[in-house]
Amino acid sequence: MKWLSELKSHLKKTGEFWVDKAYDRYHVITDAERGAIIRKKQQLQERKAEIVKSIVNGRLTGIHKFKDEKKVNYISHLKWLIKQKNHFYVEEHLEERQAIFEDGKLIMDRIKVSEASNNEADSKSMTMLAKRDKGFKYNRLRAVKYADQWWNSFNPEFQGFDVDCTNYVSQCIYAGGAPMKGKYNKTSGWWYEGKSWSYSWTVANALRLYLNQSNNHLGAVAVEKPEQLVPGDVICYDFEGDGKWDHTTFVTEKDAYGMPLVNAHTTNSRHRYWSYEDSTAWTSNIRYNFFHFPD
Template structure:
């Protein structure tokens, strides 16, 4: 089983680098992989090398077929003009082997399932002034430290993207507010949390409305963002936001590279066009975190 997985990952790595659609690899070349190559072309970049490591999480064997669920850690060495950097991503996948031959390999998708029981209450009036200084370096350092692991000081969710970004902002010095009302403020403490801390849709609306504590201003394009700023994603374009990332760097074209949880990612291109969740209807919100 271990050797089968290693062979599978070696072929996937080859597909990522070469963009090969050879007949013997066609079953490995999925739409997300094709979108990633198109994205590289648009950015005038290329994948120079791809290293993939896999770890079996569980396996099921029954007569002639075997199913394995595994974590796969991608490392892409990307060249853009004369600049090179490493993008990383971790995802959960499921493969089926029939009589020793691979017949299916697919990503296990996590969706935003947390629904607030009531709409988050918008804080449109200033009742108290809470000053802070946002240290972007500390926020980015936290994002780099914990992008592929989980700080035991905080609760972890299966859909963890917004929780992770909230932790990054908090590490940058932004104070929590609103405890213990889950529909107010932005906080996580005593084994509880506000909707805005952990739910992508609530967080997006909180950034648009908050006048106390964490505050942000919406900008019109990703180029206007700097390190420590935030991007919110509505993959289906249906008005419900379901993903959040934090900007950790800019590429050679001045475009954001982001870190994220759920599909744990490091230095990923901001647009997520290579994501399995991507649709042509995707909508973005770009938020510059206000420094005080």
């Protein structure tokens, strides 16, 4: 099958691309993704980091054919070994992608799911609850261990979503021993039960609103700088800078200069640099909120 051989060759070249010095090699990706790739390479230089090894694998999930056009859905698993000073770490991304072929020739390879939230649930009416439960002691190690265990899959004990970033982060916080409060009002507190949950559990905008309140029962405190965060903390993203918070990540590691590396869902990522300049959802208007959980 010509198209399959071409897709395999494309993935191999993609792996090679990340360890060379070029910014732009291929014309089969979207302009938005090309911009994200350029920003990532520039960012690596600014961080005095380099990708010393890159591996890209693909797993087919569906094929749709119409006349001379074939759309191939697949999961791309990217692994980068990154060196920064004398420190090495592995960054990984899982992306749902679609390759488009005409007469067996690859003409487009694109990301299927945006990292920007598409959940339009009204979260402005969130009801805040009492201050932090004094019996709650946050177990960062357990939270980070959970984040690494489930970064690239769904825990079957919870509902999974196409836009799953906040649901995943909530599970990580809960794994660290955070108590739920507010059942069974979707606009109240932070909780999950069976097939029901609060907006703050699953909606990026709602969780940010909840954490930003001084009386949130989780005890989260907003800090000014990303370097003030430690593994087990949370970052919220407003990609457009329009006041609607789109994305949530969970800090699992720090780089050689003490900056956060994060895990996330939607585009499943592990040890990704916190600023998300390598995302197609990124804009120059992006805003961040940083939340620290006291021990």
